[in-house]
Amino acid sequence: MNSTERPRLSVRSPADLVAAVPYLLGFHPEDSVVVVAVRGRRVVFAARGDLPEPGADPGPAARHLAQVVARQDADAATVIGYGPAARVTGTVDAVGEALDEVGLIVLDALRVTDGRWWSYLCEEPTCCPAEGTPYDPAASRVSAAAVFAGQVALPDRAALAAQVSPFGGPVRLAMRSATVRARRRLAVLTGEPPGGPSPGGTASDGRPAGGTPADATRSGDAPAARAVRAAGTAAVRAAFRRQRRGERLDDDEVAWLTVLLTHLVVRDHAWSRTDGRDADISLWTDVLRRAEPELTAAPGTLLAFAAWRSGHGALAAVALERVLAAHPDYSLAVLLDDALRRGLAPSELDGWPGAAGPAVLRRRRRRPRR
Incomplete structure (x- = not known):
């Protein structure tokens, strides 16, 4: 819509x-x-x-x-x-x-x-x-x-969905290798084994190992959490600067960004900087298509948010479909999908991300239908 x-x-x-x-x-x-x-x-x-x-x-x-x-x-x-x-x-x-x-x-x-x-x-x-x-x-x-x-x-909706489909072939092989390097880099940063739990035990969909949504900086080892926050902030800001200069991120930059975005504090920082500009849509489309399958939830949802804010509701919908097919419990994607289906105006999310944002949408979801 x-x-x-x-x-x-x-x-x-x-x-x-x-x-x-x-x-x-x-x-x-x-x-x-x-x-x-x-x-x-x-x-x-x-x-x-x-x-x-x-x-x-x-x-x-x-x-x-x-x-x-x-x-x-x-x-x-x-x-x-x-x-x-x-x-x-x-x-x-x-x-x-x-x-x-x-x-x-x-x-x-x-x-x-x-x-x-x-x-x-x-x-x-x-x-x-x-x-x-x-x-x-x-x-x-x-x-x-x-x-x-x-x-x-x-030509049709399938052509739109193809615009957010994953790259294959040499791009996929290169990103697979870059993501292995990014995981090793994160392990050095946090002191965790590569591929192991991140600070606070957050999983790749932004949930801690126990399944309850939490911000990685609010639990676990504080120095590691601060390191992740600093690295994530730097990676997000660098990505936006590069994109707005018309430069494409290289494989290692995309892989590093997707690994860091599994931490909610990093994702929310990226969210706070994402609006409906063409550059934002281009950035998150590229990151989503190059990300490894287990790391698509955050960039796909950020793309959906940017597209929605710009008035491209159909693009937002196909991005969310891809995210939810792989990560059906990713809470931000679930909330945005519900908002699109109910025709909620993007202005309702002005001021997000914030502590009250998800609560506002949840209250609206409970309103009886007219």
Whole structure:
């Protein structure tokens, strides 16, 4: 789900909106239902969900989608289904009804497939013929404006997921060796055997050996913890300086950073310096793709946070999917994933990381659904 705080696109017709959706999401949707929410005359939010399987009740997913959109302080919305009528019509109807129940005006309900769009609400054959209205996104002025503004629409969601997939081949072999060196370096720093527990016994997902979240600097050997904090702060700051100068980290720098990020005090320092800048997204994308599998939780979650802050909700979602597939109990990823699914505004996390931050999200998770 995407906040659309990006260069403005002028949308004056259903064809313009259909052309704009891929740039709002970051990819061309297929077998999907999309809700584009507006406040006044401005698009403020775009949310996408998969079409339900044939025969499945679209109601629960429709109500969830409507609740997410209602949290955006929108006035109205347009529903767009992508796919054949047999799968789209019932879902679009259910989403429209759910939006009406939460007090949003449904401006239009469209179906898009095979280069044509249909309106479920327009009955005027001169503007909405029964055979659908053809459109060419490549020829649209909206598409041209989006490309000129630097926005990208990938072919599909799989192409977006590929942007956060791990590197293989020689890159993976080089990173494996670099990570062995980084673990040895950390062992010298902490006095622990290579690959053994870190200060405070924190595991690779940021949990101590006993499984309870804790900050490595709050337990264990104090000198070792201070050494980790100092090394982590230096590594994070160096990484941001290099990235913002347009320089790519070498293998040893990435490996050292990923090993240190397993300590929550280091991860939280990195988090405090991460915003929605393009450089932040580029840094954490590169680190995530090069990190060894057991060390992906922190860089993947930091990428998701940066993408979310910048309005690239779809990128945040695929980053979190990768993290949670390998580290399902990584608490920060779980909280961010829940926030994205509920349409929580990124501004809700202003001031994070802080002691109250996770508690705020947990309280919001316990709020009853409207």
